[in-house]
Amino acid sequence: MLKRREIFSIFTSKNKKEILILPPYNNDRSLFDKICKECNQACKEACKVSSKIYQEGIIWQKDGKPYIDFTTRGCTLCQECAKACEYDVLKVQEEPNWNIKFSIDVLKCLSHQKTMCFTCKDVCQSITGKKNVIAFVGMFYPKIEKDCIGCGFCVSACPTYAITWSER
Ligand code: SF4
Ligand code: SF4
Ligand code: SF4
Numbered sequence: 001m002l003k004r005r006e007i008f009s010i011f012t013s014k015n016k017k018e019i020l021i022l023p024p025y026n027n028d029r030s031l032f033d034k035i036c037k038e039c040n041q042a043c044k045e046a047c048k049v050s051s052k053i054y055q056e057g058i059i060w061q062k063d064g065k066p067y068i069d070f071t072t073r074g075c076t077l078c079q080e081c082a083k084a085c086e087y088d089v090l091k092v093q094e095e096p097n098w099n100i101k102f103s104i105d106v107l108k109c110l111s112h113q114k115t116m117c118f119t120c121k122d123v124c125q126s127i128t129g130k131k132n133v134i135a136f137v138g139m140f141y142p143k144i145e146k147d148c149i150g151c152g153f154c155v156s157a158c159p160t161y162a163i164t165w166s167e168r
């Protein structure tokens with residue numbers, strides 16, 4: 001049987017070119033290509049270990065490079081991946097500095113099609129404690145605002161896979 005992350009990639013890959021989401025807490029993205037191939041992927045293991053209440057971490061590996069998979073859950077911004085990186089590709093710092101930003105695909109979003117749905121907003125509020133990171137116009141038309149911290153928890157929560165991302 002297909003795992004949730006495999007099903008998710010089928011839905012998403014049809015509609016957007018693949019963007020490798022890099023682990024947070026990086027400042028120089030060229031280092032992922034220069035250094036990570038030679039490393040034992042300590043960030044991946046640290047993410048797994050930090051995910052005590054989940055079954056697996058969200059850092060995976062492709063062509064020797066670590067990447068984030070938001071299919072099953074989001075990033076808790078725990079910084080454990082940055083603490084584990086011995087090569088300063090990831091560094092403990094205040095801001096995660098994601099290489100992507102999130103938005104909502106209006107064609108896939110139930111609420112943009114006039115069916116009530118607040119799932120992403122509820123999840124976002126439970127993570128950020130803020131009401132307005134995903135802003136609605138009345139009951140409909142949600143939009144992700146600039147206060148988004150990039151945690152990605154809304155991605156797996158959305159029933160129609162409408163949360164999408166692009167490079168920033
Ligand atoms: S621990 Fe650091 S150097 Fe190693 S794969 Fe992860 S980001 Fe790259
Ligand atoms: S900050 Fe924590 S949850 Fe997020 S990728 Fe790093 S180790 Fe994983
Ligand atoms: S959870 Fe998905 S379908 Fe529901 S309002 Fe948010 S983006 Fe739209």
Ligand code: SF4
Nearest residue numbers: 124148149151152154
């Ligand atoms: S990625 Fe942004 S919009 Fe989605 S739950 Fe996290 S803070 Fe909210």
